Every structure is written in structure tokens, then in C-alpha cells.
Amino acid sequence: MDILPPSSDAPPPWSASGPEAAPAWPAALPRPARRAPRVAILLSTFNGASWLQAMLDSILAQDWMQWMLLWRDDGSVDGSVAIMRQFQSGPGAGRCREIAPGGGHLGIAASYQMLLRAAPPASTIAFAEQDDVWLPEKLARGLACLADMQADGPALYCGRQILVDSALRPLGLSSPRTERPGLLAALAQNAAAGCTVMMNDAARALATSSTLPDAPVAHDWWACLLVLAAGGTVRVDPHPTVLHRRHRGGLHQYGPDRFMTAFRRNVRQLLAHEGLLSATARSDLGRIEAVLDGRRRDRLRLLRTMPGLHRPRWLENMIFRLRFIAGA
Numbered sequence: 001m002d003i004l005p006p007s008s009d010a011p012p013p014w015s016a017s018g019p020e021a022a023p024a025w026p027a028a029l030p031r032p033a034r035r036a037p038r039v040a041i042l043l044s045t046f047n048g049a050s051w052l053q054a055m056l057d058s059i060l061a062q063d064w065m066q067w068m069l070l071w072r073d074d075g076s077v078d079g080s081v082a083i084m085r086q087f088q089s090g091p092g093a094g095r096c097r098e099i100a101p102g103g104g105h106l107g108i109a110a111s112y113q114m115l116l117r118a119a120p121p122a123s124t125i126a127f128a129e130q131d132d133v134w135l136p137e138k139l140a141r142g143l144a145c146l147a148d149m150q151a152d153g154p155a156l157y158c159g160r161q162i163l164v165d166s167a168l169r170p171l172g173l174s175s176p177r178t179e180r181p182g183l184l185a186a187l188a189q190n191a192a193a194g195c196t197v198m199m200n201d202a203a204r205a206l207a208t209s210s211t212l213p214d215a216p217v218a219h220d221w222w223a224c225l226l227v228l229a230a231g232g233t234v235r236v237d238p239h240p241t242v243l244h245r246r247h248r249g250g251l252h253q254y255g256p257d258r259f260m261t262a263f264r265r266n267v268r269q270l271l272a273h274e275g276l277l278s279a280t281a282r283s284d285l286g287r288i289e290a291v292l293d294g295r296r297r298d299r300l301r302l303l304r305t306m307p308g309l310h311r312p313r314w315l316e317n318m319i320f321r322l323r324f325i326a327g328a
Helices: 052-060 080-089 108-118 138-149 183-188 201-208 219-229 256-272 279-292 296-305 314-326
Strands: 039-045 067-073 096-098 124-128 155-159 162-164 170-173 233-237 242-245
Touching: 039 052, 039 080, 039 108, 052 080, 067 080, 067 108, 080 096, 108 201, 108 219, 124 138, 124 201, 138 155, 138 233, 155 201, 155 219, 183 219, 183 256, 183 279, 183 314, 201 219, 219 233, 219 256, 219 279, 256 279, 256 314, 279 296, 296 314
Parallel strands: 039 067, 039 124, 067 096, 155 233, 162 242
Antiparallel strands: 162 170
């Protein structure tokens, strides 16, 4: 499948219509400064031998070539490690490094946290997933957007994805997200798809100084929340640069109990890092925490007085409100 971005005389590599149609492809953003810090791409593998080569090839095809790849295997029993080590000694020689070989299965969030802490200072971070394919401008666009944000503190960039099946046949686009989400909206729904996330060095330092909540909280959601709670900036790019596989039988949404478990753990773990939070974040999180295990009418009252705690789409917001009030 052609993974080049659409040109003026070629249709885009996905199909959608109506309000879910892909936005028109924009003019190229200014390239990031030549002295921009090297990008540290973080990749955790787990039984991904069927897809890894396509992911690695798309990294090699990037327009922005100042990158290094840090990877660790999370206990695969297929050929994932062999593929990665062959890449490390071949096309990726000199800029691909294995972290904690033989470290066993930690789970995806803990594995990425280990990779994050292994990234060198002054790095821009890019999360990668083993079964995705990046469009060639993925890194360059993320760097340009981070530069355009002009953030003095932590900044995180993420975007939509072109959803594909296991054979890279297009299925459509991922759901749109608010371009500049606030902390409360990001608590209600993860705004940051991990396969698209890039963070500046201040966000990297912030994330490495924190402790992840227990599962089912994911590393991407936690990084987004932490940046926003610390007074940083998050930008969601509406233009996709990643082909993201949707596997049959895969879990792509939290069920009610699982979501509320993650919600509680996010709120309480953020409050456990009080010294990193802005005054507004401490106040809002404290109000939410106070009603989590209380009466339903207290949670309903909180939603009425905290309008920022919502999801952007009407139906999704109604589902969130019902889950939150019920306290499943």
C-alpha cells in the first residue's frame, strides 16, 4: 500500500464522507530548525513479528532523519527480538539500541515508562507502536507543530490516525478530538493516541519524574494528563500521519467499570504528584476526588458546576456522564 501523503491529483489513502471526512491536506508546515534535538523514538515490542518490518521500514522512510530508536521486548515468544536485532545491526546500525534485554513481561505502560527513562536528556520523544506504519512526514510534522506551539514548559503533540485493517486496507479515520484539550476534558476521554504522541524535552523530564498509575491506565493518557495538569500545552493535529491497524477482536474502548477504574487512578495519582501540578489543577482534581466515592447526587452536582469535564461528541458525553454519575 502506498503510504505517501495525498497529492493534489491523487485520492487520499482512506475513504470517509460527511462530517467524518478527512480534512483537506494542508500546505506543508515550516520544517523544524536544523539544530532541533534528535528525536528518540520509543518502541515496545510484544509478539509483533508479523508487523514489525513494515513499522521499521516506515521509520527509515521518514523525511526527518535525526532520530534514534530505543526499543525493548516485553517477553515475546515469536520472532520479534530477532527482527529488532537484525535491524539494530543492519539498517539501524549506530542509532538503534535495545533497552533492558531479557527483562521479561512488564505490560505496555511500564515498558514504555522504562524506555522513557532511558531516553537521553534534550530529546524530543516519539512513541511508536509495533503494528503501525508512519507516513514519511510524521516526525517532521510533529517537530514543526511542537516548535509552532512555542511552549516554555512541557508540550505534547498528538494527532488522528488513518485506521486500517491487519492488511493495511483503509477503514476510515479515527474520531476527531478537540485541537487544544484542557485537563478536565482529557480526564473524560484520552485525547492522545500513543502511536502519534511526540513530547518536547520538558514534557519528557516531567514524565520521567512521575510514577504511573496502575493498569488499566495507559502511558499515552498519563503523559497527556500530566502535561496538562502541570500547566503545559497539548495540541491535537487533525491531519493524520499514521496508519493504525485495528485488529479483529482487539479491545479499543474501555468498558464502564474499566473506564471508571482508570479515571479514579488518574485523578488520585495526579494528586499524589501535587508538587508538579498547577494551582488550578490541584483545585479541580481535589473537587473531583472528593465526590468519587460519595453520593450520586454529589457527582451530578459536580458535573453541573464543572462544564469542562465532558467529551466533545453529544452521545459520547452522555455515556461519560452516566458512567461518572453511576460511579461504576
